[in-house]
Amino acid sequence: xxxxxxxxxxxxxxxxxxxxxxxxxxxxxxxxxxxxxxxxxxxxxxxxxxxxxxxxxxxxxxxxxxxxxxxxxxxx
Numbered sequence: 001x002x003x004x005x006x007x008x009x010x011x012x013x014x015x016x017x018x019x020x021x022x023x024x025x026x027x028x029x030x031x032x033x034x035x036x037x038x039x040x041x042x043x044x045x046x047x048x049x050x051x052x053x054x055x056x057x058x059x060x061x062x063x064x065x066x067x068x069x070x071x072x073x074x075x076x
Contacts, residue, residue: 001051008044009052010068015045024048025064029056 009025019027032053040046040053055061 005048005051006064007067008048009055010064012045012048024052025061025068027052029053032056 010023012024014020014022014024014027019031027049032049035041035046035049036053036057040050055063
């Protein structure tokens with residue numbers, strides 16, 4: 001794992017399948033667990049899905065919250 005991978009989890013969208021277009025960090029646990037059982041795809045997407053599955057499985061998803069994009073603060 002590279003530190004940049006955590007930021008990719010909250011910015012990269014799922015490129016295929018039932019949850020196409022959803023952020024990897026927002027994929028449901030049962031979907032991530034299915035990949036864990038059946039095999040992760042090759043390449044970067046597989047590496048990110050595997051990392052997210054591990055984070056989700058260990059109940060650490062909230063650690064990604066500070067990395068999520070926040071709307072700009074309006075100053076008055």
